[in-house]
Amino acid sequence: xxxxxxxxxxxxxxxxxxxxxxxxxxxxxxxxxxxxxxxxxxxxxxxxxxxxxxxxxxxxxxxxxxxxxxxxxxxxxxxxxxxxxxxxxxxxxxxxxxxxxxxxxxxxxxxxxxxxxxxxxxxxxxxxxxxxxxxxxxxxxxxxxxxxxxxxxxxxxxxxxxxxxxxxxxxxxxxxxxxxxxxxxxxxxxxxxxxxxxxxxxxxxxxxxxxxxxxxxxxxxxxxxxxxxxxxxxxxxxxxxxxxxxxxxxxxxxxxxxxxxxxxxxxxxxxxxxxxxxxxxxxxxxxxxxxxxxxxxxxxxxxxxxxxxxxxxxxxxxxxxxxxxxxxxxxxxxxx
Ligand code: KG4
Ligand code: ZN
Numbered sequence: 001x002x003x004x005x006x007x008x009x010x011x012x013x014x015x016x017x018x019x020x021x022x023x024x025x026x027x028x029x030x031x032x033x034x035x036x037x038x039x040x041x042x043x044x045x046x047x048x049x050x051x052x053x054x055x056x057x058x059x060x061x062x063x064x065x066x067x068x069x070x071x072x073x074x075x076x077x078x079x080x081x082x083x084x085x086x087x088x089x090x091x092x093x094x095x096x097x098x099x100x101x102x103x104x105x106x107x108x109x110x111x112x113x114x115x116x117x118x119x120x121x122x123x124x125x126x127x128x129x130x131x132x133x134x135x136x137x138x139x140x141x142x143x144x145x146x147x148x149x150x151x152x153x154x155x156x157x158x159x160x161x162x163x164x165x166x167x168x169x170x171x172x173x174x175x176x177x178x179x180x181x182x183x184x185x186x187x188x189x190x191x192x193x194x195x196x197x198x199x200x201x202x203x204x205x206x207x208x209x210x211x212x213x214x215x216x217x218x219x220x221x222x223x224x225x226x227x228x229x230x231x232x233x234x235x236x237x238x239x240x241x242x243x244x245x246x247x248x249x250x251x252x253x254x255x256x257x258x259x260x261x262x263x264x265x266x267x268x269x270x271x272x273x274x275x276x277x278x279x280x281x282x283x284x285x286x287x288x289x290x291x292x293x294x295x296x297x298x299x300x301x302x303x304x305x306x307x308x309x310x311x312x313x314x315x316x317x318x319x320x321x322x323x324x325x326x327x328x329x330x331x332x333x334x335x336x
Contacts, residue, residue: 005308009083077311
């Protein structure tokens with residue numbers, strides 16, 4: 001089985017061919033980060049225009065590198081939700097055109113389900129059910145993966161996502177966009193106990209997250225220091241931020257695992273590249289005797305292989321879209 005996956009939900013135009021669900025035959029990513037860096041974040045209209053310019057070339061390259069043509073494919077999978085609406089529309093419309101021209105089925109994929117699927121590409125033995133922490137720039141979810149295509153969200157952020165919190169703290173410290181990776185680097189030479197930062201709990205659901213208080217506290221700390229003319233060690237602050245975010249994500253996931261009886265835990269999303277989050281989740285699972293799975297670092301960020309992999313499982317489950325498929329900016333995993 002050969003599935004082409006297309007991803008354009010944010011600032012990466014990506015396409016990949018995956019065979020038999022888990023074997024990556026090609027994976028091409030065209031990132032727009034350098035362009036959005038100038039503005040300190042993703043500019044939606046620029047993102048859409050770049051997707052429009054790049055999507056054909058990226059897809060052609062993915063097919064060429066896999067050594068296949070459209071005729072060899074079993075289906076065309078595409079991210080249709082959630083994400084920047086203009087960016088998603090480029091991928092959805094392009095995939096529709098490909099499906100129509102080739103006569104192949106069109107397979108809709110939820111972006112977060114794609115992130116979860118990076119674990120199948122990294123671990124040949126992983127099968128549902130398990131509990132997955134998905135932390136990215138736009139989402140922080142604890143999800144029951146009931147089967148390859150059925151999900152239940154048990155915890156979510158009430159305000160900022162973990163990646164957003166990393167990026168906003170990074171910006172306040174003067175690091176370029178996207179800042180998460182710079183905080184990670186600076187944290188390597190800092191003291192995680194140097195600053196005590198808030199770890200709020202959320203009323204009503206002990207698995208939910210809230211990261212806006214942490215962000216505000218970091219911004220206030222930096223403002224106060226600036227006004228007083230004192231200096232804050234960026235390495236120490238980065239290490240403290242990273243340790244606090246890793247601690248919150250891990251504690252809530254372990255709480256959910258215990259309450260719901262999961263002994264198999266996975267991690268996914270852009271923030272799963274963070275060394276502190278990887279170490280904290282891995283240590284907590286080891287302590288409790290849980291099996292732990294995380295994606296290879298190269299698969300943590302947005303890519304086409306995750307859409308092709310999840311698209312393969314959707315295909316096997318009979319999930320298809322017709323020509324009326326539309327892009328959706330906000331769509332809970334509970335509603336797919
Ligand atoms: O999954 P992703 O590529 O895009 C979304 O679907 O949102 O996640 C991007 C997020 C950004 O916030 C980025 O700063 C964060 O993942 N990120 C990291 C690291 N690498 C990427 N955050 C902390 N440490 C990292 N090493
Ligand atoms: Zn993503």
